[in-house]
Amino acid sequence: MYGQIVRDGLVNVTGIEDLGLTSPVLQRTSDAFFKEISPFLLHFGMFVPTIIGQCTPEQQAKWLPLAMDLKIIGTYAQTELGHGTFIRGLETTATYDASTEQFILKTPKLSSYKWWAGGLGKTANHCIVLAQLYTKGVCHGPHPFIVQIRDTETHMPLPGIKVGEIGPKLGFNTADNGFLGFEDFRIPRENLMMKNAQVTKDGTYVKVARHGKLTYGTMVFVRVMLVSDMAYCLAKAVTIAVRYSAVRRQSQPKPDQPEPQVLDYLTQQHKLFICISTAHAMKLTSTWLWNTFTGVLADMRDGNTDTLPELHALSSCLKAISTSDTSALIEQCRFACGGHGYMYSSNLPALYSFATATRTYEGDYTVLLLQTARFLVKSWEQMDEGKPLTPTLAYLEQSRNGSQVSWDDSPEGIVRGFDAVAAGRIGACVKSIRKHINNGMDYEDAWQMTTVQLVGAAEAHCRAVICRVYRDETARLTAGCSPGVKAVLDQLSTLYLLYWALERTGDLLRFSSLSERDIENLQARYEALLLKIRPNAVGLVDAFDFRDEVLMSTLGSYDGRVYERLMEEALKTPLNREPVSDSFHKYIKPMMQGKL
Ligand SMILES: CCC/C=C/C(=O)SCCNC(=O)CCNC(=O)[C@H](O)C(C)(C)COP(=O)([O-])OP(=O)([O-])OC[C@H]1O[C@@H](n2cnc3c(N)ncnc32)[C@H](O)[C@@H]1OP(=O)([O-])[O-]
Numbered sequence: 001m002y003g004q005i006v007r008d009g010l011v012n013v014t015g016i017e018d019l020g021l022t023s024p025v026l027q028r029t030s031d032a033f034f035k036e037i038s039p040f041l042l043h044f045g046m047f048v049p050t051i052i053g054q055c056t057p058e059q060q061a062k063w064l065p066l067a068m069d070l071k072i073i074g075t076y077a078q079t080e081l082g083h084g085t086f087i088r089g090l091e092t093t094a095t096y097d098a099s100t101e102q103f104i105l106k107t108p109k110l111s112s113y114k115w116w117a118g119g120l121g122k123t124a125n126h127c128i129v130l131a132q133l134y135t136k137g138v139c140h141g142p143h144p145f146i147v148q149i150r151d152t153e154t155h156m157p158l159p160g161i162k163v164g165e166i167g168p169k170l171g172f173n174t175a176d177n178g179f180l181g182f183e184d185f186r187i188p189r190e191n192l193m194m195k196n197a198q199v200t201k202d203g204t205y206v207k208v209a210r211h212g213k214l215t216y217g218t219m220v221f222v223r224v225m226l227v228s229d230m231a232y233c234l235a236k237a238v239t240i241a242v243r244y245s246a247v248r249r250q251s252q253p254k255p256d257q258p259e260p261q262v263l264d265y266l267t268q269q270h271k272l273f274i275c276i277s278t279a280h281a282m283k284l285t286s287t288w289l290w291n292t293f294t295g296v297l298a299d300m301r302d303g304n305t306d307t308l309p310e311l312h313a314l315s316s317c318l319k320a321i322s323t324s325d326t327s328a329l330i331e332q333c334r335f336a337c338g339g340h341g342y343m344y345s346s347n348l349p350a351l352y353s354f355a356t357a358t359r360t361y362e363g364d365y366t367v368l369l370l371q372t373a374r375f376l377v378k379s380w381e382q383m384d385e386g387k388p389l390t391p392t393l394a395y396l397e398q399s400r401n402g403s404q405v406s407w408d409d410s411p412e413g414i415v416r417g418f419d420a421v422a423a424g425r426i427g428a429c430v431k432s433i434r435k436h437i438n439n440g441m442d443y444e445d446a447w448q449m450t451t452v453q454l455v456g457a458a459e460a461h462c463r464a465v466i467c468r469v470y471r472d473e474t475a476r477l478t479a480g481c482s483p484g485v486k487a488v489l490d491q492l493s494t495l496y497l498l499y500w501a502l503e504r505t506g507d508l509l510r511f512s513s514l515s516e517r518d519i520e521n522l523q524a525r526y527e528a529l530l531l532k533i534r535p536n537a538v539g540l541v542d543a544f545d546f547r548d549e550v551l552m553s554t555l556g557s558y559d560g561r562v563y564e565r566l567m568e569e570a571l572k573t574p575l576n577r578e579p580v581s582d583s584f585h586k587y588i589k590p591m592m593q594g595k596l
């Protein structure tokens with residue numbers, strides 16, 4: 001039964017089509033069972049997908065049934081105390097011993113301890129370990145291995161394994177993130193996950209993969225999944241904040257009139273409606289990214305890896321921007337709920353601590369944007385050589401002659417404006433790199449000196465992609481809808497464009513013919529749009545269709561009994577069990593009597 005709950009709740013989200021499971025879904029029933037992060041998150045989120053992505057069919061036949069039936073519980077241990085970002089710098093070694101046909105796992109020093117893997121501390125008995133593969137005295141770089149770390153009967157760590165929990169964190173405190181060290185721990189040769197590289201019995205290393213970075217495949221998969229996760233988290237947060245804002249009344253802007261719902265303040269609408277619109281933008285972009293991902297998988301099954309670099313660039317920037325926007329906007333939802341938003345029972349602190357972690361894990365924000373930037377600069381250089389551009393970079397063509405794009409304030413025109421900003425910023429980076437090189441720097445230093453601009457260019461590219469996909473997908477999906485639904489969804493996608501155009505006026509002034517008058521118009525349209533969305537705001541968050549059991553919020557429940565729920569929760573707190581707590585007699589009273 002328990003296993004079934006875990007499977008229903010989490011495996012659907014991983015959307016492993018090869019297993020006949022569904023693609024990403026917005027709602028997750030698991031949230032009603034696990035109030036916090038599940039210690040099984042890594043089992044279904046990374047352990048199982050890595051078995052699928054990195055094992056041969058024979059290895060899958062052995063490990064998948066065990067993992068799917070929860071006969072073994074696994075996690076994914078890549079990060080070490082000393083290195084997370086730089087995977088090639090990992091220090092754990094797996095050295096092949098041909099005489100016993102085993103790998104010997106070793107943690108050479110403190111900084112080589114595996115650190116962070118979810119469920120590793122107390123829950124998992126198996127683990128995917130990324131280690132530098134040595135055979136015949138040669139290091140072949142990091143490779144994944146399946147390692148049993150605990151006895152499946154007693155759950156005791158096996159001899160040669162040092163494992164434990166890493167301690168309290170900002171969030172994720174129920175995920176038992178762990179550390180792991182190896183003292184010459186031996187595993188069979190067959191535990192190397194051999195889809196992309198193999199070691200034969202005599203220790204010969206055989207590379208199978210056509211692309212050098214396929215070992216990083218699970219990370220690409222999880223990055224793709226995270227965009228949809230972010231849409232889901234933000235939809236939850238804004239449901240809480242909008243419902244609360246409809247219940248909460250504050251201040252008296254006009255004398256002799258009742259206190260308005262705070263949702264009627266334009267500033268409150270400015271804080272919240274962009275969250276509704278962003279949740280839609282991310283959901284539609286995540287589905288589009290998922291389709292791109294499955295397309296690339298299909299290409300790779302046919303032996304073609306040409307589309308992988310664009311997928312890596314897209315999944316990197318969309319992971320970075322969706323996690324960063326979501327954490328900022330969830331925090332904005334908390335601000336929008338005033339003091340009560342700070343209550344744990346509002347569920348906003350938990351949502352925030354989850355979202356802000358996603359900005360770091362599975363690839364840090366800056367690091368991933370720089371990966372995208374690498375692709376963008378390379379594409380620019382290829383364009384200069386007259387080579388064709390990939391579909392998501394087709395907009396670079398317009399910047400070839402370097403002239404400013406003329407500003408057009410229709411939604412499609414604004415999307416073209418974002419294209420122009422992205423193209424302009426990428427072009428500026430290429431110019432900066434070339435200038436530094438002409439001044440005598442080598443390429444790496446010229447790149448370093450341009451990284452602040454490169455991060456900005458990758459952000460601009462990602463924003464342009466989101467704007468285009470959001471606009472196009474909204475038009476496509478609402479084609480058969482009623483005029484009312486179509487109009488409201490069109491308002492939401494227009495709001496996204498206006499909001500970001502106003503956020504990026506500096507860039508638009510630089511790379512398009514936008515004028516002061518155009519900015520005034522944008523501002524006026526934006527404010528008018530907020531008022532148009534206001535009557536539908538509660539309906540729009542209700543349409544996300546979260547059950548109260550999933551939302552778990554005193555502020556956001558469907559019935560709006562905010563104050564009653566806050567009081568009910570307050571009365572449950574252990575400090576309210578007795579009218580006078582022991583500390584009064586032990587410390588406070590003696591202090592008042594001058595006896596301390
Ligand atoms: C619930 C919580 C769960 C959390 C779990 C975790 O956090 S688990 C832990 C999660 N941990 C992390 O996420 C760690 C984040 N760190 C990383 O992913 C890598 O260390 C790196 C990508 C930053 C650099 O890697 P590097 O030093 O090996 O590479 P390089 O920069 O020298 O580039 C060389 C070439 O490789 C290309 N390429 C790179 N990646 C990919 C890819 N996936 N696919 C395809 N291609 C890729 C790149 O574009 C470039 O191509 P070019 O231009 O030559 O044609």
Ligand SMILES: Cc1cc2nc3c(=O)[nH]c(=O)nc-3n(C[C@H](O)[C@H](O)[C@H](O)COP(=O)(O)OP(=O)(O)OC[C@H]3O[C@@H](n4cnc5c(N)ncnc54)[C@H](O)[C@@H]3O)c2cc1C
Pocket residue numbers: 042076077078079082083084085086115116117118172177357360361362363364365366367370
């Ligand atoms: C809640 C949580 C759960 C996690 N779960 C797992 C797990 O299950 N398994 C696992 O293996 N790992 C896990 N991790 C680890 C996570 O993947 C890493 O923390 C993450 O990849 C960032 O790496 P880092 O910690 O080494 O940061 P660092 O790379 O040390 O980052 C520190 C700073 O340096 C900057 N920086 C680093 N490199 C560059 C560069 N090349 N250029 C410019 N700036 C740079 C970063 O931007 C950042 O500002 C988890 C982390 C968290 C927070």
